[in-house]
Amino acid sequence: MKLDTNCENTWCPGCGNFGILNVFKKAVLELEKKGVKRNKIAIVSGIGCSSKIVDYLNLNSFCSLHGRPIASAQGIKLGNPELKVIVFMGDGGCYNEGIAHLIHAAKRNTDITVLVHNNRNFALTTGQFTATSPKGFKGASAPQGSVEEPFNPLKLMLASNASFIARGYSAREDHLKNLIVKAVEHSGFSFIDILQPCITFFNTYGLYNERVYEMESSQLDTKNKIMQKIEEWEYEDNGSKIPIGIFYKQKKPVFETELYKKSENHKLKKVEDLI
Amino acid sequence: MNKEYSILIGGEAGQGSRKAGFIIAKLFSEYGYRIFIYDDYQSLIKGGHNFSNIRASKEKILSHKGKNDFLLALDERTMTEHKKDLDKNGVMIYDSGKYFLNLKNKRGIPAQKIVRELGGIPIMKNIAIIAGFAKTVGIKWQVLEKVLKEEIKRSQDLNLKIAKTIFDEIQSDFKIEKLKQKTLPLISGNEAVALGAVQAGLNLYIAYPMTPASGVLHYLAKNKDSLGVNVVHLENEIAVANAAIGAVCSGARTMVGTSGGGFALMTEALSLAAQNESALVIVESQRMSPASGVPTYTAQGDLLFTLFAGHGDILKFVIAPGDAEEAFLWSGEILNLSWKYQTPSILLIDKEISESTFSFDKTVLNKVKRTEPTMWDKQQGEYKRYTITKNGISPIAFMGEKDAVVKINSYEHDEFGITIDDIDGIKKMQDKRLRKFEGMKKEVEKLNAVNVFGNKNSKKAIIVWGSTKGPAKEVAEKLGVKMIQPVIIQPFPEKQMKEVLKGVKKLILFETNATGQMEKVLNSYGIKVDKKVLKYDARPFLPEEIERGIK
Numbered sequence: 001m002k003l004d005t006n007c008e009n010t011w012c013p014g015c016g017n018f019g020i021l022n023v024f025k026k027a028v029l030e031l032e033k034k035g036v037k038r039n040k041i042a043i044v045s046g047i048g049c050s051s052k053i054v055d056y057l058n059l060n061s062f063c064s065l066h067g068r069p070i071a072s073a074q075g076i077k078l079g080n081p082e083l084k085v086i087v088f089m090g091d092g093g094c095y096n097e098g099i100a101h102l103i104h105a106a107k108r109n110t111d112i113t114v115l116v117h118n119n120r121n122f123a124l125t126t127g128q129f130t131a132t133s134p135k136g137f138k139g140a141s142a143p144q145g146s147v148e149e150p151f152n153p154l155k156l157m158l159a160s161n162a163s164f165i166a167r168g169y170s171a172r173e174d175h176l177k178n179l180i181v182k183a184v185e186h187s188g189f190s191f192i193d194i195l196q197p198c199i200t201f202f203n204t205y206g207l208y209n210e211r212v213y214e215m216e217s218s219q220l221d222t223k224n225k226i227m228q229k230i231e232e233w234e235y236e237d238n239g240s241k242i243p244i245g246i247f248y249k250q251k252k253p254v255f256e257t258e259l260y261k262k263s264e265n266h267k268l269k270k271v272e273d274l275i
Numbered sequence: 276m277n278k279e280y281s282i283l284i285g286g287e288a289g290q291g292s293r294k295a296g297f298i299i300a301k302l303f304s305e306y307g308y309r310i311f312i313y314d315d316y317q318s319l320i321k322g323g324h325n326f327s328n329i330r331a332s333k334e335k336i337l338s339h340k341g342k343n344d345f346l347l348a349l350d351e352r353t354m355t356e357h358k359k360d361l362d363k364n365g366v367m368i369y370d371s372g373k374y375f376l377n378l379k380n381k382r383g384i385p386a387q388k389i390v391r392e393l394g395g396i397p398i399m400k401n402i403a404i405i406a407g408f409a410k411t412v413g414i415k416w417q418v419l420e421k422v423l424k425e426e427i428k429r430s431q432d433l434n435l436k437i438a439k440t441i442f443d444e445i446q447s448d449f450k451i452e453k454l455k456q457k458t459l460p461l462i463s464g465n466e467a468v469a470l471g472a473v474q475a476g477l478n479l480y481i482a483y484p485m486t487p488a489s490g491v492l493h494y495l496a497k498n499k500d501s502l503g504v505n506v507v508h509l510e511n512e513i514a515v516a517n518a519a520i521g522a523v524c525s526g527a528r529t530m531v532g533t534s535g536g537g538f539a540l541m542t543e544a545l546s547l548a549a550q551n552e553s554a555l556v557i558v559e560s561q562r563m564s565p566a567s568g569v570p571t572y573t574a575q576g577d578l579l580f581t582l583f584a585g586h587g588d589i590l591k592f593v594i595a596p597g598d599a600e601e602a603f604l605w606s607g608e609i610l611n612l613s614w615k616y617q618t619p620s621i622l623l624i625d626k627e628i629s630e631s632t633f634s635f636d637k638t639v640l641n642k643v644k645r646t647e648p649t650m651w652d653k654q655q656g657e658y659k660r661y662t663i664t665k666n667g668i669s670p671i672a673f674m675g676e677k678d679a680v681v682k683i684n685s686y687e688h689d690e691f692g693i694t695i696d697d698i699d700g701i702k703k704m705q706d707k708r709l710r711k712f713e714g715m716k717k718e719v720e721k722l723n724a725v726n727v728f729g730n731k732n733s734k735k736a737i738i739v740w741g742s743t744k745g746p747a748k749e750v751a752e753k754l755g756v757k758m759i760q761p762v763i764i765q766p767f768p769e770k771q772m773k774e775v776l777k778g779v780k781k782l783i784l785f786e787t788n789a790t791g792q793m794e795k796v797l798n799s800y801g802i803k804v805d806k807k808v809l810k811y812d813a814r815p816f817l818p819e820e821i822e823r824g825i826k
Contacts, residue, residue, distance in 0.1 A: 001680075007693045042525070042674045047685075054682070055693050060674040062524055062683040063694070064517065065547050071514040075521025075529075078479060078507060080675050083525060104510040259507065266500035271474045272640050274498060275460045 067097025
């Protein structure tokens with residue numbers, strides 16, 4: 001069965017989302033080779049340019065509300081723990097509207113993968129600043145420039161006890177594909193902040209092509225080193241280098257497995273026996 | 276003596292008055308009495324003032340009364356504050372070791388003294404007071420011992436010793452008649468909601484704690500393994516409702532529960548469930564006043580909110596049961612209905628139903644069973660989640676099913692589930708959902724959507740909904756007037772209402788809110804009420820108040 005649908009693609013020509021779509025299709029084929037059944041994949045999105053991706057993929061999908069895909073995804077996983085559940089969200093949905101869900105999903109180590117299409121602005125609503133826009137970002141809601149400093153989502157994920165934290169770049173396709181495959185294979189909560197240039201409202205291709213580099217994850221063997229690496233770039237445009245790759249990975253008990261454990265010696269009873 | 280008793284037991288939070296009230300109710304239940312317990316407690320953990328009103332009667336009763344035959348005081352405040360609630364022949368039962376009481380009908384129990392002598396802790400005073408009461412009214416030791424053994428697990432021996440010492444020291448002044456009726460189990464409305472849903476195949480309960488709905492969460496969490504249900508407590512009500520919709524799409528029969536404030540947060544997801552056609556079932560247990568309101572007290576103030584909640588043209592089931600048995604029945608039925616029509620539903624109850632305790636007739640269990648929705652048959656070819664059908668219902672396949680690509684969408688979509696914005700496509704999909712709504716309206720008329728009690732031929736009728744059924748039914752039966760109780764409120768059972776209103780010349784409405792919300796609903800279907808009696812002091816109607824309202 002083909003992976004594409006007949007849906008017309010409406011992203012701007014040159015949009016970073018094309019890179020993510022291409023990469024994800026390759027990742028699905030690779031996961032299939034590794035034994036993941038296609039019908040056991042469920043992809044979840046919210047609102048915004050990023051979220052159109054579900055319409056373009058012939059896979060089980062759930063297009064949720066703005067900010068809510070992580071909540072929807074956890075429900076899908078709870079309803080059928082066999083599924084590989086992968087969330088695609090924009091930075092507006094993930095870091096602004098729905099940030100509580102991100103933090104708690106990481107904290108409880110729910111077995112889903114969150115891929116953030118981080119174009120660092122609200123694009124489909126015509127270019128307002130988000131939590132990861134640099135200070136001074138000029139958009140329709142702040143024409144003189146945003147007065148807020150961005151936050152670093154990787155730091156937030158580390159503080160929230162996420163068990164897989166990575167950053168990718170939509171134009172480094174092979175690197176990103178490997179990250180996605182590893183994230184999906186990770187048992188527990190996996191998170192990738194994907195740098196995705198927005199060709200219309202925040203064209204960062206030049207900046208990322210110049211500054212992004214693939215780091216050596218194996219050297220990140222202490223929390224201090226991890227934090228230093230995460231803090232190398234604080235989402236401002238100050239000329240610093242931007243590391244991509246896996247910053248942190250740890251094996252931890254998985255939420256759904258722990259939650260669904262039955263107590264010892266439990267006996268299934270009928271309703272009438274409980275009244 | 277009469278075959279009906281009202282007992283009030285009160286004390287500080289932490290003194291165990293609620294547990295004591297339940298034990299007293301169980302004693303009467305063992306003697307064949309039908310029970311209703313109203314629990315009045317404040318939003319605090321220690322101190323303050325809590326009390327329970329236990330009513331025990333030969334007949335089935337669903338409300339408590341203002342005047343009591345016995346007042347059991349665990350603290351001084353109960354003695355002073357509730358003296359007025361004692362019937363003129365009523366008896367005060369109190370700790371004679373601690374307080375002096377100038378009252379004719381009293382029975383002092385040396386509670387504190389005995390507890391201290393036997394090396395007990397202060398909370399055990401409630402056992403002393405219970406034992407003193409039981410002996411005063413002539414309940415047999417064997418019955419008291421049985422109930423205490425069932426209900427008191429911690430320091431059981433010492434508690435029994437305290438009870439026996441008091442029991443032997445006190446005289447019997449009365450003899451409660453043992454009724455020739457079998458003992459019925461006692462359950463709270465929240466437990467009934469939980470068990471009704473399980474009876475209809477509940478797989479998953481997701482919630483965020485909020486009084487007075489938390490009891491459903493707590494009960495299911497405690498019994499999840501025996502009931503074969505999974506229970507999840509998520510970060511907020513927004514996550515709860517959205518996760519529930521996700522779980523429905525991957526195959527779990529799911530229910531969520533909250534009160535007004537939490538429901539407000541869920542309304543966004545309510546609209547999503549209508550649009551993506553998911554059986555999101557929400558238990559909304561109302562409490563008093565807007566915003567944080569009065570957390571531990573009752574009201575029927577969210578009717579209009581639940582009926583209109585959700586943006587866009589959506590229709591849902593809103594069902595308001597009136598007691599524990601109805602809560603069990605409709606909790607199961609609403610799951611079945613929600614799945615049949617793949618649409619969100621609200622089971623609208625209140626603190627009075629959630630946290631009151633009722634004698635429960637188990638025959639209602641046979642009335643609830645899981646029914647299956649229309650499922651996808653592989654022979655039908657390529658799966659389309661939103662297949663256009665004559666009745667608007669598209670066969671369901673769950674995410675993960677072999678040979679099916681299941682595409683769920685919050686945007687307007689085509690049959691396959693792909694986002695659209697074309698003129699024809701939008702109208703076609705809305706029309707499909709509208710046909711489903713027509714089916715829901717017809718379905719409601721086939722169900723017992725409106726209850727009638729009392730004298731069915733009476734020209735004078737009272738109309739109530741939800742928990743107000745309790746006191747109203749009793750009064751309607753006593754005075755021989757008709758009582759009408761719409762249980763399904765959306766879709767509104769117009770035909771059944773028209774039928775039951777035939778011959779009614781005077782219609783009086785009772786509800787516990789400040790603006791007459793049911794009146795507005797009735798008016799919108801052309802039904803006028805001649806008088807409305809509203810109560811909004813966060814307490815349920817008492818039968819005597821309904822009686823005054825009718826006259």
